[in-house]
Amino acid sequence: MRDSRSYRRTRRVKSPKRSDSPYEDYRAGRSKKSHFSLKKIMAVMIILLCLIFVFNLFISGNDSNKKSIFASIFPFLNNSQGETDFSLPFGHRRTNILLLGVDSNGSDSDLWQGTRTDTIILMNIDPRSKTVNAVSIPRDSKVYLPNGQGVQKINAAHAIGGIRMTVKTVEDTLGVKVDRYIMFHDQGVRAIVKALGGVDIYVEKDMKYDDYSGKLHINITKGKHHLTDKDVVEYLRFRHDAMGDIGRTKRQQWFLRGLLADLKKPETLLKIPRLVSVANKYVRTDMTPYEMSQYANLATHFDMDNIEVAMLPGGPNKHGYISYWILDPEKTQDVINRLIYRKKFEGQKEKYKASIVSSAKRKNDMKELKQLLEDNNIDVVCTGVVSSTHSQFIAHSQYVTIDYYADLKKQIPQVKSRQFVYEPNNYHCAQSDFTIVIAGEN
Numbered sequence: 001m002r003d004s005r006s007y008r009r010t011r012r013v014k015s016p017k018r019s020d021s022p023y024e025d026y027r028a029g030r031s032k033k034s035h036f037s038l039k040k041i042m043a044v045m046i047i048l049l050c051l052i053f054v055f056n057l058f059i060s061g062n063d064s065n066k067k068s069i070f071a072s073i074f075p076f077l078n079n080s081q082g083e084t085d086f087s088l089p090f091g092h093r094r095t096n097i098l099l100l101g102v103d104s105n106g107s108d109s110d111l112w113q114g115t116r117t118d119t120i121i122l123m124n125i126d127p128r129s130k131t132v133n134a135v136s137i138p139r140d141s142k143v144y145l146p147n148g149q150g151v152q153k154i155n156a157a158h159a160i161g162g163i164r165m166t167v168k169t170v171e172d173t174l175g176v177k178v179d180r181y182i183m184f185h186d187q188g189v190r191a192i193v194k195a196l197g198g199v200d201i202y203v204e205k206d207m208k209y210d211d212y213s214g215k216l217h218i219n220i221t222k223g224k225h226h227l228t229d230k231d232v233v234e235y236l237r238f239r240h241d242a243m244g245d246i247g248r249t250k251r252q253q254w255f256l257r258g259l260l261a262d263l264k265k266p267e268t269l270l271k272i273p274r275l276v277s278v279a280n281k282y283v284r285t286d287m288t289p290y291e292m293s294q295y296a297n298l299a300t301h302f303d304m305d306n307i308e309v310a311m312l313p314g315g316p317n318k319h320g321y322i323s324y325w326i327l328d329p330e331k332t333q334d335v336i337n338r339l340i341y342r343k344k345f346e347g348q349k350e351k352y353k354a355s356i357v358s359s360a361k362r363k364n365d366m367k368e369l370k371q372l373l374e375d376n377n378i379d380v381v382c383t384g385v386v387s388s389t390h391s392q393f394i395a396h397s398q399y400v401t402i403d404y405y406a407d408l409k410k411q412i413p414q415v416k417s418r419q420f421v422y423e424p425n426n427y428h429c430a431q432s433d434f435t436i437v438i439a440g441e442n
Contacts, residue, residue: 188282382429
């Protein structure tokens, strides 16, 4: 009889009435600890986790040795002697966390139901090595949704089936296990920018677009801008150029870089209460406050030079009026094996080939770096000019690992302080094993 009652209680959690809200249904299936009422603590930890993780992942490492503003505000997250003082609740097991950014559903009644995921990032965190890898999943990726929903863009999973279907779709598509999720609303991004009084960003190109039916009007010129909360939404939503949604994904990274710079300003200290209020309203997660505090603690010990990011490789395709990003199965598996399962490739090449691209104003730096590489027995097979405000070291070959990059920095210090990206699709130069991007304003 006891087992029967227990079974009935379990069934009530998944009753049709609750499944009307996929988000709540999914949370009900997680640990009850995720329903702590300590909203203020939750909000603080969420914003710590989101900001530290996302900002550290998608900016260059130029400021990696500086103490985070949040570590200054919350000193218990930082050990002044540089020793680890955290104890994770799951030991040293690697964990996959799904970071999601959802758009507006046009309704004031519920911020989360019926929304699509504009940002999808799968993070793999290794407490033992204190490292994190991140895979960005293009929102237009063509996938099969579970429960007989058929072929859709991956960003439709949340609109159709909430967080439960989103997690299941990512797991089925990539062959991974998602342990936890953090979800933030795009109105929260706007609210953060408003609380900060705007964000300084260098816009890499003129952006002009009018959509009268969608009430979207974008008119931003190339150059330095102090973007308001309204401007930021337009900047992040622009995708009407040759790069489409892929260019939009890159602009998200540049925006985060500008946002981090503003968050480091001393006057931001006075705005923390408003930022916490934003997190409480616009962020959802199934983590407990304790888990978040441990992850935030761990994040302060990350070595920026050991962080690797990638976007799922593929190519654009149009079916009628619908544009898809078609994932390359073999290269996608390669990315997942390397960044999520962390399979190491031990081989080496006798001689490596490199390409260098720079902004127009930094051609002299490109010539100097080219000579240094050639002096170290590396062929520079391609050079070029790009519009980029984001310095990167982009690996194209399986032979170019994070360890190879570490050795190269010892030989050539000029290649330091660059975001390490794995990009098996070599858009810069098909012959090269890696590409070095020298950023600057054009």
